[in-house]
Amino acid sequence: MHCPHCDKDLNDDHPACPECKFHISDLDGELGAPPERQGDVLDRAGVLTGDERERLVRRCADLRARTGAELVVVTAASSAPRKPSEHAFWLFNRWEVGGPAHAGILVLLSLAERRVESEVGVALEDIISDAASGALLEAHAVPFFALGSFGEGLYQAVDVLAQLVEHAPRKAWA
Numbered sequence: 001m002h003c004p005h006c007d008k009d010l011n012d013d014h015p016a017c018p019e020c021k022f023h024i025s026d027l028d029g030e031l032g033a034p035p036e037r038q039g040d041v042l043d044r045a046g047v048l049t050g051d052e053r054e055r056l057v058r059r060c061a062d063l064r065a066r067t068g069a070e071l072v073v074v075t076a077a078s079s080a081p082r083k084p085s086e087h088a089f090w091l092f093n094r095w096e097v098g099g100p101a102h103a104g105i106l107v108l109l110s111l112a113e114r115r116v117e118s119e120v121g122v123a124l125e126d127i128i129s130d131a132a133s134g135a136l137l138e139a140h141a142v143p144f145f146a147l148g149s150f151g152e153g154l155y156q157a158v159d160v161l162a163q164l165v166e167h168a169p170r171k172a173w174a
Contacts, residue, residue: 007130027090030081034094037072040064045075045111052151056158063162067170069124070104071162072097073154078112085117092119105133105161109145109154116141116157127168128161136160 003017016023035044040060041053048056060071072095079087088108091097098104102121105128109116118133128136137157144153 024090024093027082027086031090034091037095040070040072042074045077045109047075047111047150049151052155055151055155059155059158059162063165066166068103069165070098071158072104072106073158074106075109075150076111079108079110080112084108084110084113084115088117088119092121097121098123107137107154107157107161109150116145124165128164133161
C-alpha cells in the first residue's frame with residue numbers, strides 16, 4: 001500500500017511513512033472504529049438497489065472463487081473529515097482486504113466529495129497500479145455516475161478490475 005499523503009510504500013511491517021511520518025493510527029484517532037464489514041459490498045450511502053448490490057456481490061465472489069483475491073466496494077455519503085483516498089486506505093487496512101498477502105482491492109464511492117477512489121493491495125500492484133486503477137475508475141465508472149447510475153458505474157469498474165486480476169498469471173497469494 002502507499003501512504004495517502006506522499007505515496008511512499010507502507011505495509012504491516014512498516015506502518016509509518018518514512019517520508020511524512022503518517023501512520024494509520026492517525027486515521028483511527030479521527031475516524032474511530034471502522035464500520036463492521038458486511039461482506040464485499042457495503043452501501044452506506046444507500047445508492048444501490050437490491051439487484052445492483054447483489055450483482056456486485058456476485059462479481060466480487062466470482063473473482064475470489066477464481067483467483068483468491070478480494071474486491072470490496074463501499075459507498076459513503078461522505079469521507080469527512082478525511083479525504084476519500086485516506087478513507088479508502090483506512091478501510092482497506094482495518095478490514096484487512098486481501099488477507100495477509102494484501103491480495104485485494106477496495107473501491108470507495110464518496111458522494112459528498114464526488115470522488116471514487118481505490119486502494120490496491122501490494123500483492124496485486126504488479127497487475128494494476130494505483131494510478132492505473134484510478135484511470136480505470138475514471139473511464140468506466142464516472143460516465144455512469146454523471147447520469148446518476150451509481151450501481152452500473154460501480155459494476156463496470158469492478159468488472160474491469162476483476163478481469164485484470166483474473167487474466168494475470170497466478171501468484172503465490174492465490
